[in-house]
Amino acid sequence: MTDGARSEQGASSAEPSVEPAAAEPEGGTDAGTDSGTDSGADGTGARSKRKSSRPFWKELPLLIGIALVLALLIKTFLVQAFSIPSDSMQNTLQRGDRVLVDKLTPWFGSEPERGEVVVFHDPDGWLADEPTPKPNAVQKFLSFVGLMPSAEEKDLIKRTIAVAGDTVECKKGGPVEVNGKALDEPYIFEGNSACDDMPFGPFKVPDGKIWVMGDHRQDSSDSRYHTSDVNKGFVPVSQVVGRAVVIAWPVNRWSVLSVPDTFGQPGISAAAGAAPGVLGVAGALPFVIRRRRRLTSGRTAG
Known part of the structure; x- marks a missing residue:
């Protein structure tokens, strides 16, 4: 049983721009000069230059470099695909x-919320029994920029x-x-039960x-099965890569992963149970302070 999620990211390409050649000015040629100027009707001339467009093969390395940089930035800060x-x-x-994972909002301090499907790094050997392939140099580079799944990272995907x-229990x-x-x-x-294979808590x-x-409760090695590890089965928020927001592939399964x-x-x-009491105390506090001031001033006057 494999719980890991493999990352992948495609790079985009751009069409090269071809600058049009300058049009040759109209008018007669002055045979008495060899300076390359064309004379107009009033006897004045302008030097003409024909600009040649750069060959596509010269533009290609630049385009590939830009595409790789963009792919790396998108993978690192915005969104990443996981299989x-x-x-x-x-x-x-x-x-x-293939799911798209939002990696942007965690940069602004957003933390996982109940019901969200999240991708996270292995907290403490959850995937220790899973084999790790040995990628070559090319595969390492392509996975680094997000053009192919990473073979070395061990990530998991579960529901928060x-x-x-x-307080959670089952x-x-x-x-x-x-x-x-x-x-x-x-x-x-x-056909699955909520937790009959591994009750827990509170x-x-x-x-x-x-x-x-x-x-898939009866086929998922999740928090229930790791309560004896260093994190007691909990996943540190710092290990969360981001929230899976969309099933992007295959096309016939495209859908948004919303919170139930x-x-x-x-x-x-x-916090909901405590909130009304806290708000009540905060609302009553000004009246209590005002009343105490009135009583104090009254005793002083007497």
Whole structure:
């Protein structure tokens, strides 16, 4: 069973611009001079030059260089394609699908949210049993600029179930619960249970971590199976590459990977229960301060 996600990125090409040759000015030629000037009707002339266009083979190296630089920048800062080599996210993702991963928003401090499908680096040997091919120099270069999948990076793709501050658990025969709210998970592979193969929790997600699970629950080595590692099964946010937003290939499976509605149900946020109380205290504070000032001034006057 393979849980990894292989990265790939194509480079774009540009059409070379060909500068048109300058038109030869009209008018007669002064046979009495050999300076190369053409005389007009008023006896004045202008030197003519014919500009030759640069051959395509001279433009090609520059175009390839620009394409490679753009591909590297796009792969590093904007979006990267990953191929799906396993069945751990069925039926949401099929083996062989290509997904586009948003790498831009994490640069601005955005962190994974509940329900998002994310790609992340292996946190602590989750893919230790998976063989790693030995690429040659050319393959290393092409994978570096994003023109082919990286053979050395071991990445995984799972769904974010709980984020920092959440309490997550799943008892045998029951649904996954986040902060006491049961998840309705229609995306789980048909015939699978929510967690009967590996019940867990309750666990509280530490700061800077997330809890992830595959949609094919009985074929996914996810957070449940790694609670004895250094991260206790949680994935550090710092290891998250980005959110998978679109299935880009094959064309007949093109779709947006949206967040299921169950993650937006009222009360699921760990902070939601405390928020009304905090807002109430903040709203009452000015009145309490004003009342205390009135009482203090009254006692002083008396």
